Amino acid sequence: MENTPTVDQAAAAQEQISLSVLKKRWLKFKSIKRGYYAFIILITAYIISFFLPLLINNRALVVKYEGEIWFPVFQGYIAGSTFGEDVPGEANYRELKVKFKSEKGNWVIMPPYPYGPYEDVTTAGNKMYEEPGRGHWFGTDNTGRDVFSRLLYGFNISLSFAILFTIASYLIGVSIGAMMGYFGGKFDLITQRFIEIWATLPFLFVMIIISSIVRPNFFLLIVILTLFGWIGMTYYMRAEFYREKTKDYVAAAISMGQTHKKIIFKHILPNSLVPIITYFPFAVIGGIGSLVGLDFLGFGLPPPTPSWGQMVSVGLQNMVKWWMVLAPLGALFTTLLLIVFIGEAIREAFDPRVYSRLR
Amino acid sequence: MATYFLRRLLLLIPTFFGATILVFIILQLAPGGPLEQTIRQIQMGGMSQGESGGGGGGDMTSGGGAGLPAEAMEELKRFYGFDKPIIQRYLIWLGVWPREHDTRNLEFGPGDTEVEKNMGRGQWVTVKQTADGYVMYNEDGSINSDWLIRPLDPGEDGIERALVYKTKLSGILTGDLGTSYTYMQPVLDVMKPRFKVSIFFGISGFLISYIVCIPLGIAKALRHGSPFDLFSSVIVFIAYSIPGWAFGAVLLILLGGGSFWDVFPLGGFRSENWEYLSLWGRIIDQLYHAVLPMIAWTIGSFATLTVLMKNSIIENMSQDYMRTAFSKGLTEKRVIWIHALRNSVIPIASYIGNVIGVLLAGSYLIELVFNIDGFGKLGYQAVLDRDYPIVMGFLVIAVLLRLVGNILSDIALATVDPRIRFK
Numbered sequence: 143m144e145n146t147p148t149v150d151q152a153a154a155a156q157e158q159i160s161l162s163v164l165k166k167r168w169l170k171f172k173s174i175k176r177g178y179y180a181f182i183i184l185i186t187a188y189i190i191s192f193f194l195p196l197l198i199n200n201r202a203l204v205v206k207y208e209g210e211i212w213f214p215v216f217q218g219y220i221a222g223s224t225f226g227e228d229v230p231g232e233a234n235y236r237e238l239k240v241k242f243k244s245e246k247g248n249w250v251i252m253p254p255y256p257y258g259p260y261e262d263v264t265t266a267g268n269k270m271y272e273e274p275g276r277g278h279w280f281g282t283d284n285t286g287r288d289v290f291s292r293l294l295y296g297f298n299i300s301l302s303f304a305i306l307f308t309i310a311s312y313l314i315g316v317s318i319g320a321m322m323g324y325f326g327g328k329f330d331l332i333t334q335r336f337i338e339i340w341a342t343l344p345f346l347f348v349m350i351i352i353s354s355i356v357r358p359n360f361f362l363l364i365v366i367l368t369l370f371g372w373i374g375m376t377y378y379m380r381a382e383f384y385r386e387k388t389k390d391y392v393a394a395a396i397s398m399g400q401t402h403k404k405i406i407f408k409h410i411l412p413n414s415l416v417p418i419i420t421y422f423p424f425a426v427i428g429g430i431g432s433l434v435g436l437d438f439l440g441f442g443l444p445p446p447t448p449s450w451g452q453m454v455s456v457g458l459q460n461m462v463k464w465w466m467v468l469a470p471l472g473a474l475f476t477t478l479l480l481i482v483f484i485g486e487a488i489r490e491a492f493d494p495r496v497y498s499r500l501r
Numbered sequence: 502m503a504t505y506f507l508r509r510l511l512l513l514i515p516t517f518f519g520a521t522i523l524v525f526i527i528l529q530l531a532p533g534g535p536l537e538q539t540i541r542q543i544q545m546g547g548m549s550q551g552e553s554g555g556g557g558g559g560d561m562t563s564g565g566g567a568g569l570p571a572e573a574m575e576e577l578k579r580f581y582g583f584d585k586p587i588i589q590r591y592l593i594w595l596g597v598w599p600r601e602h603d604t605r606n607l608e609f610g611p612g613d614t615e616v617e618k619n620m621g622r623g624q625w626v627t628v629k630q631t632a633d634g635y636v637m638y639n640e641d642g643s644i645n646s647d648w649l650i651r652p653l654d655p656g657e658d659g660i661e662r663a664l665v666y667k668t669k670l671s672g673i674l675t676g677d678l679g680t681s682y683t684y685m686q687p688v689l690d691v692m693k694p695r696f697k698v699s700i701f702f703g704i705s706g707f708l709i710s711y712i713v714c715i716p717l718g719i720a721k722a723l724r725h726g727s728p729f730d731l732f733s734s735v736i737v738f739i740a741y742s743i744p745g746w747a748f749g750a751v752l753l754i755l756l757g758g759g760s761f762w763d764v765f766p767l768g769g770f771r772s773e774n775w776e777y778l779s780l781w782g783r784i785i786d787q788l789y790h791a792v793l794p795m796i797a798w799t800i801g802s803f804a805t806l807t808v809l810m811k812n813s814i815i816e817n818m819s820q821d822y823m824r825t826a827f828s829k830g831l832t833e834k835r836v837i838w839i840h841a842l843r844n845s846v847i848p849i850a851s852y853i854g855n856v857i858g859v860l861l862a863g864s865y866l867i868e869l870v871f872n873i874d875g876f877g878k879l880g881y882q883a884v885l886d887r888d889y890p891i892v893m894g895f896l897v898i899a900v901l902l903r904l905v906g907n908i909l910s911d912i913a914l915a916t917v918d919p920r921i922r923f924k
Contacts, residue, residue: 335515335519336519338516338519339519339520339523342519342520342899342900343520343523343524348524350885351527351531351884352527355531355532427742434744434747435746438746438869439869439881454750457754458750458753458870461753461754461757464755464761467750468751471747471750475739475743475747478742481742482741482742483738
């Protein structure tokens with residue numbers, strides 16, 4: 143009796159076996175420390191970045207004035223005259239805070255970093271090309287906008303853009319690739335020729351032509367980039383589906399009279415998830431790279447959207463103002479490096495070979 | 502093998518036509534084309550000189566060109582080829598439909614059926630209007646058939662007009678890429694000096710990345726898991742995540758003499774006084790200008806190549822034939838350098854074709870950052886200027902280079918691995 147495992151141990155062993163494949167991979171991913179911590183850091187930073195207006199903003203969180211309480215962050219534009227401030231247009235909360243220090247009963251609570259991404263020299267107290275210092279951590283740009291603030295807002299925009307872009311191009315790429323592999327024959331051949339032509343078009347080139355015709359906004363830009371971004375995924379999905387199609391479970395599904403749609407998406411797709419998952423981080427990297435490149439050329443998001451590419455492009459015109467280039471590029475490198483770590487760890491978790499690989 | 506390459510070549514034909522037709526249509530249908538830009542320029546000029554006729558910045562999107570005489574509009578349209586349907590324009594561009602050149606305008610006076618015209622070089626001809634078209638007579642009364650004549654739309658003043666022209670088949674298939682709108686030179690002449698620049702960077706970047714990456718990959722594989730491997734992995738990771746042009750911008754800020762160290766020039770391909778330098782001076786100057794862009798150029802393939810090489814070696818090291826080689830008493834050196842390496846460069850060889858594509862595609866951001874007048878920057882500028890002949894020429898060369906790259910990959914693959922048979 144001593145040798146038989148206890149009930150507890152048996153249950154634990156049972157649990158070990160019945161762990162789903164995905165769960166096992168997740169545990170493996172967690173064990174790769176570099177990727178796991180990069181993942182934690184990136185996700186945390188990304189979630190926080192949605193609350194940036196509460197942390198980094200020129201609008202006050204709370205203002206108490208003459209017994210009334212205001213929440214400028216949520217209320218939006220409030221004229222300066224409302225608070226007895228002698229400024230044209232919107233209230234300048236930083237000056238208000240200084241002023242209210244000497245006034246009893248009135249007070250202002252500013253966000254921890256009291257500079258917004260859009261306020262430029264037209265706001266009193268802002269100067270062009272201010273060097274990095276205590277006030278503006280990363281200095282100000284050619285129109286007096288705070289670089290640090292734009293940088294962080296740009297982080298949210300870049301990452302959101304790249305993730306949405308990747309999801310959109312995956313939806314198209316996976317569906318088309320799956321159909322090519324599943325149906326094969328003429329459909330495959332014709333689609334392949336079409337893809338070949340499509341892939342021959344110099345992507346950024348056509349992109350420039352399109353954006354010089356229509357001024358793209360955030361979502362239009364995703365749509366345009368997706369038009370070119372879906373191709374890569376079709377190669378992998380096509381190969382996966384060609385392989386899976388011949389397996390017995392598919393034949394079984396067909397003989398049971400399942401529809402094509404069900405076989406593709408319910409039966410085969412869950413068995414072909416590995417390329418989708420492992421290439422996701424690298425597609426996000428590609429998305430960020432494309433956005434930054436386009437913004438750098440001036441064909442990306444419309445100004446004054448805070449974008450890293452646009453910041454670099456302005457910065458390079460003023461070589462002496464190094465912070466305008468190094469700050470956004472530093473942010474870009476850090477973000478991309480984190481994603482590479484994550485992607486590498488995911489790949490290792492899903493494709494357990496003894497060595498590291500890219501691509 | 503030969504059939505294989507022949508098929509590859511034939512398969513390129515539909516791709517070539519598909520891609521060029523697609524881009525041609527996009528270009529021709531895009532608003533704000535060269536015609537509208539020229540009209541706007543003329544109008545702006547007219548307004549600034551205080552002449553009448555400026556439409557006051559009216560919208561050009563309707564293609565109206567209000568304020569320009571109809572005749573001038575016709576002339577402009579003809580110059581840019583917009584007087585023909587789009588299919589015909591494409592065929593002309595291809596060179597299978599005659600292109601009109603040496604055009605001259607004819608104007609018939611009210612009631613006149615014939616007009617005299619100086620065709621240049623003192624040659625006068627008389628054009629007579631007959632029931633079934635126009636006939637051109639030389640001064641001695643003989644019929645001149647060198648020129649073709651077609652009627653033009655009569656203007657608002659009711660004067661009959663005709664166009665005298667010659668035709669020739671001249672297009673991409675005859676090696677004529679057309680004339681650039683902005684440079685007023687044949688496209689090939691505009692491209693040639695810039696192509697040289699891109700080839701310089703392309704080839705030397707290619708050599709450098711292979712010279713660095715293959716030994717590095719081997720060293721990493723042999724010392725897998727050592728501090729050297731881990732440390733270089735970090736560098737590879739960083740290199741992989743950084744876009745080349747962005748890294749170039751950082752180098753430029755740090756070493757270009759703006760606010761930190763003044764080590765390298767700010768940009769350009771060569772110094773302005775290059776022509777006057779001695780041979781040695783030229784070499785130094787060229788290298789001096791090339792260091793930073795070259796690093797930016799190679800950083801992209803650096804990471805991929807190194808990891809490719811390393812993984813390839815490690816994979817081969819665990820194969821059975823390696824154990825056999827060791828067990829029959831070969832030295833480690835021989836096993837690695839002769840047996841493993843030959844098999845490990847196979848994936849690297851197939852990567853060669855990519856390099857040629859990268860030569861064009863990824864380079865214009867770098868050329869912009871370093872202000873190098875290369876091929877990519879020319880194409881980028883042409884899109885901005887709506888210089889369609891250059892844009893189309895760029896596309897053609899890009900497609901051809903892709904083909905060359907693919908075939909080069911296959912040849913390299915077949916050279917390195919004699920087992921490979923292309924069918």
